[in-house]
Amino acid sequence: MAPRRRTYRPPVGRGSVRRRTALRAGSARDNGILLLVGAVIAIAVVSAILGFIAEHPVLTGLLLAATAAVAALVVARQRRARRQAREVQAARSRHIAGYLTMDDKEFERALAFLCERDGCRNVQVVGGAGDLAADVIATVPDGRRIVIQAKRFAPTTKVGSPDVQKVNGTYRDVHGGHLAAVVTTSVFTKSALAFGKQVGIRMYDRQALAGWASGTGPAPWH
Secondary structure: OOOOOOOOOOOOOHHHHHHHHHHHHHHHHHHHHHHHHHHHHHHHHHHHHHHHHHHOHHHHHHHHHHHHHHHHHHHHHHHHHHHHHHHHHHHHHOOHHHHHOOOHHHHHHHHHHHHHHOOOEEEEEOOOOOOOOOOEEEEOOOOOEEEEEEEOOOOOOOEOHHHHHHHHHHOOOOOOOOEEEEEEOOOEOHHHHHHHHHHOOEEEOHHHHHHHHHOOOOOOOO
């Protein structure tokens, strides 16, 4: 067997070690100088502010009062804007026609809004890829957890039994729900209605959704 060759590695010279040590020391020294300069500047700024306050207490009070007034005005405007947006959303949510023009995500958020409007807590929009047959999850007023599958279909497209079966297979064990509902802008097939009734899933077609939205009909947890 031929002897194994060894790769020659030159020894690390003392000069290289000294250079690296010097570089590290120089970097630490520079960082320390920067920290010291920053501290001095911060102390100078604070001292200047305190000196100004001591010399001009009335002007300082006026500036603080003006700042507080502007902040309060901004907060009030933001609250008013949110309230107005919610009022507009509430008005639109009462008419079924609006739901028919929504895309899937808008429909899910609209159902979440109805849940919040009617007293639900911990409302979550969870729909999307891999949602395992759940789009909205909420805690209803009596403490139960409801899982809602949203089906934003055209009026001519019916929700079939397989869609309802998926909800039945996941809402308890996967999502921890006490009850489940399938809410659609369309209608259900006869087999879907029969299966939903058999397993106790709430089936909300376009007419039932219109009643819930307008307040003339019950919510899915009633």
